[in-house]
Amino acid sequence: MLPRKDLFDIPEGVIYLDGNSLGAMPKAAQARASQVITQEWGKELIKAWNTADWMALPQKVGDRIAGLIGAPAGSVATGDTLSIKVYQAVAAALRMRPDRRVILSDNGNFPTDLYMAQGLIDTIDKGYELRTPAPEDVLAAISDDVAVVMLTQVDYRTGRMHDMQAITKAAQAAGAVMIWDLAHSAGAVPVDMTGSNAEFAVGCTYKYLNGGPGSPAFIYARPDIVNQIEPALAGWLGHDAPFAMELGYRPAMSTERLRVGTPPIVQLSLLDAALDAWEGVDMAELRAASIELSELFIKEVESRCPQLKLASPCDPETRGSQVSFAFDHGYAAMQALIDRGVIGDFRAPDIMRFGFTPLYLDKDDIIAAAEVIADVIGNDLWDDPKYQTKSRVT
Amino acid sequence: MLPRKDLFDIPEGVIYLDGNSLGAMPKAAQARASQVITQEWGKELIKAWNTADWMALPQKVGDRIAGLIGAPAGSVATGDTLSIKVYQAVAAALRMRPDRRVILSDNGNFPTDLYMAQGLIDTIDKGYELRTPAPEDVLAAISDDVAVVMLTQVDYRTGRMHDMQAITKAAQAAGAVMIWDLAHSAGAVPVDMTGSNAEFAVGCTYKYLNGGPGSPAFIYARPDIVNQIEPALAGWLGHDAPFAMELGYRPAMSTERLRVGTPPIVQLSLLDAALDAWEGVDMAELRAASIELSELFIKEVESRCPQLKLASPCDPETRGSQVSFAFDHGYAAMQALIDRGVIGDFRAPDIMRFGFTPLYLDKDDIIAAAEVIADVIGNDLWDDPKYQTKSRVT
Numbered sequence: 001m002l003p004r005k006d007l008f009d010i011p012e013g014v015i016y017l018d019g020n021s022l023g024a025m026p027k028a029a030q031a032r033a034s035q036v037i038t039q040e041w042g043k044e045l046i047k048a049w050n051t052a053d054w055m056a057l058p059q060k061v062g063d064r065i066a067g068l069i070g071a072p073a074g075s076v077a078t079g080d081t082l083s084i085k086v087y088q089a090v091a092a093a094l095r096m097r098p099d100r101r102v103i104l105s106d107n108g109n110f111p112t113d114l115y116m117a118q119g120l121i122d123t124i125d126k127g128y129e130l131r132t133p134a135p136e137d138v139l140a141a142i143s144d145d146v147a148v149v150m151l152t153q154v155d156y157r158t159g160r161m162h163d164m165q166a167i168t169k170a171a172q173a174a175g176a177v178m179i180w181d182l183a184h185s186a187g188a189v190p191v192d193m194t195g196s197n198a199e200f201a202v203g204c205t206y207k208y209l210n211g212g213p214g215s216p217a218f219i220y221a222r223p224d225i226v227n228q229i230e231p232a233l234a235g236w237l238g239h240d241a242p243f244a245m246e247l248g249y250r251p252a253m254s255t256e257r258l259r260v261g262t263p264p265i266v267q268l269s270l271l272d273a274a275l276d277a278w279e280g281v282d283m284a285e286l287r288a289a290s291i292e293l294s295e296l297f298i299k300e301v302e303s304r305c306p307q308l309k310l311a312s313p314c315d316p317e318t319r320g321s322q323v324s325f326a327f328d329h330g331y332a333a334m335q336a337l338i339d340r341g342v343i344g345d346f347r348a349p350d351i352m353r354f355g356f357t358p359l360y361l362d363k364d365d366i367i368a369a370a371e372v373i374a375d376v377i378g379n380d381l382w383d384d385p386k387y388q389t390k391s392r393v394t
Numbered sequence: 395m396l397p398r399k400d401l402f403d404i405p406e407g408v409i410y411l412d413g414n415s416l417g418a419m420p421k422a423a424q425a426r427a428s429q430v431i432t433q434e435w436g437k438e439l440i441k442a443w444n445t446a447d448w449m450a451l452p453q454k455v456g457d458r459i460a461g462l463i464g465a466p467a468g469s470v471a472t473g474d475t476l477s478i479k480v481y482q483a484v485a486a487a488l489r490m491r492p493d494r495r496v497i498l499s500d501n502g503n504f505p506t507d508l509y510m511a512q513g514l515i516d517t518i519d520k521g522y523e524l525r526t527p528a529p530e531d532v533l534a535a536i537s538d539d540v541a542v543v544m545l546t547q548v549d550y551r552t553g554r555m556h557d558m559q560a561i562t563k564a565a566q567a568a569g570a571v572m573i574w575d576l577a578h579s580a581g582a583v584p585v586d587m588t589g590s591n592a593e594f595a596v597g598c599t600y601k602y603l604n605g606g607p608g609s610p611a612f613i614y615a616r617p618d619i620v621n622q623i624e625p626a627l628a629g630w631l632g633h634d635a636p637f638a639m640e641l642g643y644r645p646a647m648s649t650e651r652l653r654v655g656t657p658p659i660v661q662l663s664l665l666d667a668a669l670d671a672w673e674g675v676d677m678a679e680l681r682a683a684s685i686e687l688s689e690l691f692i693k694e695v696e697s698r699c700p701q702l703k704l705a706s707p708c709d710p711e712t713r714g715s716q717v718s719f720a721f722d723h724g725y726a727a728m729q730a731l732i733d734r735g736v737i738g739d740f741r742a743p744d745i746m747r748f749g750f751t752p753l754y755l756d757k758d759d760i761i762a763a764a765e766v767i768a769d770v771i772g773n774d775l776w777d778d779p780k781y782q783t784k785s786r787v788t
Binding site for chain 2 (some may be wrong): 235
């Protein structure tokens with residue numbers, strides 16, 4: 001049953017609509033960190049790699065994430081950051097299509113995905129091209145020179161969703177490899193990696209999965225292609241026998257070959273603890289709750305604030321678990337909201353972004369948030385000098 | 395003054411000689427983790443990127459590490475794993491020498507450094523070659539087709555040290571770019587990055603720096619070349635304006651361009667807390683203490699255990715802060731030692747490895763350890779079936 005507010009510690013007076021940027025803290029986090037730090041590291045020291053089974057933790061966490069994205073156990077590797085996982089996926093995909101020279105993405109993709117792809121092809125320096133049409137033009141842009149289609153399923157600014165099934169099918173029909181970035185999907189919408197047939201997916205865990213600031217990323221590879229992958233980031237923990245200390249790299253015969261270096265045990269443990277809150281959650285129920293919250297939010301805000309222009313799709317079926325409004329004074333307005341306990345965020349140039357996390361939000365929260373928004377917008381409370389100074393992160 | 399045992403929590407009955415693999419837990423770790431998790435993440439949520447200055451943490455920690463390796467503030471970026479940092483350095487160095495095709499390392503290097511370099515050149519696929527002569531033949535192998543010399547200063551198995559000044563000078567005289575891996579150097583021996591004139595250094599922080607399991611890595615770039623580096627791993631947090639969300643990558647005009655994705659805030663905070671133990675430590679004093687401990691250890695062990703053959707250099711000036719002994723039954727013997735509270739580790743095929751961390755070890759520890767070693771070896775206590783089964787990490 002949703003929500004599961006009792007599993008989270010939300011500060012008094014806060015309505016947190018930014019779980020799409022940094023998920024809220026599960027109550028279990030602190031105890032797990034303390035266990036890892038004082039008992040495992042502190043008491044077991046180096047032995048904890050075995051006695052606390054740190055070595056198996058990346059795979060254990062990967063299996064739990066797999067369960068949330070419609071993927072089989074053993075198909076998800078964890079570690080590093082999403083940027084690194086994008087690089088691994090694109091590099092592997094390009095090697096699977098040696099005769100093609102185009103990476104197709106879209107200009108709504110999160111910038112780091114584009115940067116990482118560009119950094120890779122500049123490094124390879126063999127005439128690769130990164131194409132970024134508008135999101136709605138992607139399907140038409142899939143041509144038979146495309147090696148890789150790399151898209152983020154849910155747009156970080158607007159919440160618009162790509163049709164994973166249709167685009168994957170078209171990409172593969174054209175002979176391209178498909179990579180999905182699930183940053184705003186994992187834990188937000190039902191994902192069926194197996195059903196999609198896509199070769200790769202990547203994602204982060206500090207948003208809807210509540211792993212904490214900078215928690216590790218993940219990468220999925222379709223089981224039938226795993227052993228063909230030639231890892232660009234050929235780290236020792238992706239080796240078939242890391243502790244044999246062989247001079248030559250031999251990739252593990254599993255998704256483990258997409259591991260790189262020593263795993264961040266404390267953050268992986270926090271993520272593992274956070275995933276407890278997902279035990280038994282039915283993703284269809286989660287999606288229904290998410291849509292109910294976002295539809296209610298749009299109705300309540302639009303009826304009170306004609307100044308705000310919906311920047312997300314109207315149709316909830318094509319929208320992730322967030323709603324954005326465009327507003328010329330969006331930056332200042334978001335600061336004013338945050339000051340009053342309604343925490344969303346701002347994305348340049350004018351997007352006020354609100355995320356819906358049915359694990360710890362209910363309808364009362366949404367109505368209360370809409371009232372504060374109405375107050376801030378209707379009474380121009382954002383028009384105070386203290387809300388105009390930009391901080392680095394919003 | 396050394397040691398600073400009061401800053402660390404070493405379990406009763408343990409003599410910890412494996413700080414070269416995973417440093418001991420500073421007492422400050424738990425309180426800092428609790429602060430970051432319950433106060434910053436829990437109470438401030440997304441705002442903590444500003445209010446707790448998470449955005450500045452990677453650079454703050456980088457500056458503190460810089461101080462320990464003879465590098466100026468602003469020259470060290472932190473994050474990711476050492477494997478990733480090796481990849482960044484090698485990729486950047488190869489682009490600085492576009493007409494050369496050889497990476498020179500040695501066959502004593504830690505395997506992941508070799509794997510990452512190989513993965514990179516296989517990805518670029520333009521006829522690059524990774525050469526790995528024996529460590530003692532490296533100087534002679536520096537020829538004018540070498541683009542990059544990439545070495546680990548202190549050998550992970552034996553503690554043998556390369557001459558950083560001499561090799562860097564020879565590499566640069568031949569027109570090559572120099573990369574030093576400081577995994578077993580940072581916090582272990584005095585390092586003078588500025589004085590070495592090397593272009594790059596990389597390292598990890600969970601060994602002598604005590605950052606905790608999987609704490610983030612670091613990369614140094616010589617300040618005069620930073621703005622020529624074309625990052626292969628062009629992540630958004632290395633962008634000049636990450637939150638402008640530009641479609642094209644523009645690297646930061648500083649070492650920040652070697653940052654990649656979202657930093658692991660909890661582990662960075664643990665590392666930051668661990669670095670407090672290094673405040674005011676004089677590296678010359680540390681080195682003197684380290685040599686005193688290792689010389690005493692060799693003397694005490696050799697006098698008691700003729701069965702053990704010293705696998706480290708006799709001359710402490712050419713040895714890092716560890717001592718290794720070769721022993722045919724080394725694996726079982728190490729298990730027997732660990733069972734008796736003397737914790738070192740084993741590296742295939744026959745190396746018993748002991749690290750010396752003057753922050754939390756004194757001469758009494760060394761003598762006590764030698765007595766336990768004498769008991770285990772002299773009385774064949776390792777010859778018990780329970781010590782023969784290999785675990786994954788030792």
